[in-house]
Amino acid sequence: MSLKTVVIGFLGTQLDSGRGAGRWEKWRPTVSLVQHEDMQVHRLELLYTRQHQALADQIRQDIETASPETEVRLVALEMADPWDFGEVYGVLYDWVKQYPFRPEQERYWTHITTGTHVAQICMFLLTEARHIPGVLLQTSPPRKQRAGNPGSYALIDLDLSRYDGLAQRFEAAQRDALDFLKSGIATRNPAFNALIEEIERVALRSKAPILLTGPTGAGKSHLARRMYELKKSRHQVAGDFVEVNCATLHGDGAASTLFGHKKGAFTGAVTDRAGLLRTAHGGVLFLDEIGELGLDEQAMLLKAVEEKRFYPVGSDREVQSDFQLIAGTHRDLRADVRGGRFREDLFARINLWSYHLPGLAQRPQDIEPNIDHLLVRSAAELGRSVRFNAEAKALYLRFAQSHEAHWRGNFRDLAASVTRLCTLAEGGRIGTPQVEAEMHRLRWLWQDDAPESQSAEAVDLAGLLPAETLDAMDLFDRLQLSSVIAVCRSSRNLSDAGRTLFDRSRTQRAVINDADRLRKYLQKFGLRWEDAAG
Structure with a gap:
């Protein structure tokens, strides 16, 4: 059984208008729907507001004249302002939700050529969200208007899964974003790759606070900056990336640094200061080691994150700043909340998206690709290419991935190690003697880590x-x-x-x-x- 075609569209108060016999010489989008020889419209749901009742009646009569087999249903909508997005969407949504769609018997085309721009956008959104289970219908006038020429039409299916080319482009864009967040390092740890994939989605879809936890040197600061740069490349932020290590903030200067102050607020406040939260307006604020903030600063930060406004030190007037917060810490904030060292309400606010970055020792599969990345970076800094010979690289990897390698400083330790090897390499080649000396140096660096505990x-x-x-x-x-x-x-x-x-x-x-x-x-x-x- 073939499906019947049902078109849903707004009355065009300007394009569909016309009186007398001359109206048939004019292209009228709604009437043209039934004038195409290769398209049969079984039913037209014609939406309009009551002040255009006369025009709606005229269009129904003209369609019945041009296509007697087409049923025209006039749908009068109550709208005070057809340019108010909230009102228009709400009225259309209510009508669509009560409409008896029967996709097993009918196919639905949403006509988006007529109606205000607001109405067209709302019809698009309702179809995209599958509240209207159909496709978009776009009609266009003929190049030369003459009686009986209906122009052209096009159907647009918003189901992107049908478009292999588009799907491939979206997949490529996501791969590029993941590669960007990982700095081009081909990580091999499945759990870490899954973590970065979710962070990529959240970074591009949400402005809510993000909490990055993990040991010192795990890459929290670097990842936060890459997230900002990814958002900026997609035109999602216009402001700056502002970073501060909260462990460096002490006493009265902590609130002043973050929230700014008024001249004369305290001894030494000789001029007004904007503060880092205002500097981050329109951008991203990265508060590393957020667990080091005092309780007073935590309370002020909570207000700033929730309300986008706060009081500078010594001021009785609020200022505004709209920023996205990314927080980092090596501490277990849950334990700090239980111990009264961190506000529970602030923790709840910044813990919507929480990600733990594992240390290097927990990602032994990723040590080799990180070494390759560091070799390329060192070559650019030293102005010469440096490589391991095969035996030296095998020796270094065995050590780096063994229980002997504690990587207490995580990627900072690894970066320092590769830098030393590159600097001491003879003729651009890292040999076994250099690796053995570096292993001895690292064992000495970590010698106080394990023996006492064992x-x-x-x-x-x-x-x-x-x-x-x-x-x-x-x-x-x-x-x-x-x-x-x-x-x-x-x-x-x-x-x-x-x-x-x-x-x-x-x-x-x-x-x-x-x-x-x-x-x-x-x-x-x-x-x-x-x-x-x-």
């Missing part, structure tokens, strides 16, 4: 677990848990402790998550990281 004394569990729990535990479990707690208390964070405890088995796993393994082990005994770390 030989740490056992911990008395009496203060951690109830007596009845301890009595029910085997000696093996008590000794093992005590040693694990000792490692936790001598480690800087959960990830460091996990890396030490699983130093052998971690290299045999496809996905490395030492922190999660340790967290689950502690949970078996009802313990959290905060309990174990003391």
Whole structure:
């Protein structure tokens, strides 16, 4: 059974108008719908406002004359202002939601040639969102108007999945964006690639705050700047990228730096100061180590993020600044909230999009592509090309991906290491002697990381677990848990402790998550990281 064609469109109060016999010499978009020999319209839903009732009646009569088989339904809409987007969309949405669409029997074409520009946009949006389950219909006048010439028409299907070429272009654009965020580094860690894919989508679709967590040197600052540059390339921001490390802000100067001050607000305030929040207007503000902010500054920041306005220090007049906030921290803000060191309401506001950037030691697959990237960068800085020989690179990679390599400074450590190797390379080649010397240097750098924790004394569990729990535990479990707690208390964070405890088995796993393994082990005994770390 062939589907019947139903056209939904607005009455053209100017284009469709005309009286007397001369109106048939004129191209009228709505009437032209039924004048095409290759197109049969079974029903026309003609939308109009009541002040144009006479014209609507005239068009219905003319269509019945030109195409008796076409049913014309006049739909009078109540609109006070046809140029008010909210009103027009609301009226159309209400009408569409009650309309008895029957896509199994009828196909629907949305005529967007007539009506105000606002009405055309609303019809487009309703069709794009599939509230009207059809395609767009665009009609055009003939080059030379004469009686009976209906002009031309085109159907536009908004289902982009039907357009392979467009789909490929969108996919290519997304790949370019992902490559941009990763600085062109072909990362091989599946979890990290999935993380960057989601960050790319959020960066381009949302202006809400974003929280980046992870150890120092994991690349939070670099990623925040790349997110800003990606948004700017898509014309989503016009302002600047403003970065500040909150750990450098102290005392009265913290509020002044962020929120500005009025002249005379305090000793030394000899002129007005705009502050970094106002400098970031229209752009992105990156607050690194946000956990170091004082509670007063946290309260002021919450108001600025929520209301886009705030009081400079010493001022009784609010100022405005519309910026997107990206925050970074190496701390566990959840623990800081529980300890009263970070405001719960601010944490809830900046935690809508939260991403943990893993340290380098948790991404051993990505060490090699990062080394290749750093070699290219060093070549540009040194003005000469530098490469590993095969044996030297294999040796360096074995060490870099082993449990010996703690990468305490993460990518900063790796960048410094490659820079040293490139600088000392003879004839542009990094050989085994240079690698062995660099391995010795890195072992010395990290020598205070693990030995103490591995030989740490056992911990008395009496203060951690109830007596009845301890009595029910085997000696093996008590000794093992005590040693694990000792490692936790001598480690800087959960990830460091996990890396030490699983130093052998971690290299045999496809996905490395030492922190999660340790967290689950502690949970078996009802313990959290905060309990174990003391």
